[in-house]
Amino acid sequence: MGTDSLGALRVVVVDSSELIRAGLRAMLAPHGIAIVGEAADPDRAVEVVEKLAPAVVTTELHLSSGSGIEATRRLSVAAPSTPVMVLTASTEKEDLTAAVAAGARGYMVKDARMEAIAGAMRAVAAGQSVISSRVADYLFHGVRVGSINGAPYRAASEENGTLTERETEILQLLACGKENSEIARLLHLSPSTVKNHISSILHKLAVENRIQAAVLAVRSGVV
Numbered sequence: 001m002g003t004d005s006l007g008a009l010r011v012v013v014v015d016s017s018e019l020i021r022a023g024l025r026a027m028l029a030p031h032g033i034a035i036v037g038e039a040a041d042p043d044r045a046v047e048v049v050e051k052l053a054p055a056v057v058t059t060e061l062h063l064s065s066g067s068g069i070e071a072t073r074r075l076s077v078a079a080p081s082t083p084v085m086v087l088t089a090s091t092e093k094e095d096l097t098a099a100v101a102a103g104a105r106g107y108m109v110k111d112a113r114m115e116a117i118a119g120a121m122r123a124v125a126a127g128q129s130v131i132s133s134r135v136a137d138y139l140f141h142g143v144r145v146g147s148i149n150g151a152p153y154r155a156a157s158e159e160n161g162t163l164t165e166r167e168t169e170i171l172q173l174l175a176c177g178k179e180n181s182e183i184a185r186l187l188h189l190s191p192s193t194v195k196n197h198i199s200s201i202l203h204k205l206a207v208e209n210r211i212q213a214a215v216l217a218v219r220s221g222v223v
Contacts, residue, residue, distance in 0.1 A: 008034035009034065009121060009125060010055050011028075011033055011036065011055065012036060012052060012054045013025075013035055014039045014040070014044075014045040014071055015038075015040065015059070015060040015063070016063045018040075020060075020110075021035070024087075032122075036052055037052045040064070041063055042063070042067070042074055045071045046074050046078045046079070049075055049079045053081075055125040056082065057085070058121070059084060061095050068088065068099070069099060069102050072086065072104050073102040073103060083125065083127075084105060085121060085124045086108065087109075087117065088107075088109065106123070106211075108131075129209035129212075163204060169187060170187070171201055173186060174213065180195055201213060
């Protein structure tokens with residue numbers, strides 16, 4: 001069940017620090033998030049998630065025993081119906097790409113506002129992909145999406161062709177953590193048009209979600 005009897009989103013937190021787990025439990029409760037289970041390592045994480053079937057599981061990347069990447073990978077296999085959201089102090093692009101490759105559906109930094117973290121949990125539970133705006137800003141600051149060393153940026157799948165000028169504009173904003181409604185406002189487009197463009201971008205890049213599109217841009221040398 002995704003929510004408890006009071007309608008709060010049920011979440012399991014994986015973090016080595018008992019203090020951080022307790023802090024998250026207290027600070028997220030007013031935002032409609034119920035921490036129903038906790039774990040400090042990958043083995044316990046799998047056990048707790050399989051038992052409780054929460055709406056979302058969050059994990060720190062750097063655990064005292066094992067790693068968050070290992071936990072993400074194992075949870076994605078053991079409990080595929082429970083999405084994993086990384087909640088970490090790291091803003092390193094290598095950690096982001098490793099987390100996404102392991103199956104994470106979201107990536108948030110711990111110093112984000114509690115309402116932003118709660119909102120990200122709800123979005124991930126609803127099947128969306130979320131990346132912290134701070135991480136996006138760090139990765140994509142100053143990038144000119146749409147070209148690499150002055151040459152047109154080509155999609156990962158050559159037969160799908162290049163991104164259009166409008167699509168590269170949208171990819172740039174998407175990579176900076178903008179939501180569809182905000183992209184629509186900035187580019188004077190309708191939300192449905194933005195949604196259609198994003199679907200085209202994901203198809204051309206041969207990826208499943210927004211985070212993977214951003215990561216592909218990083219790995220391709222766009223940033």
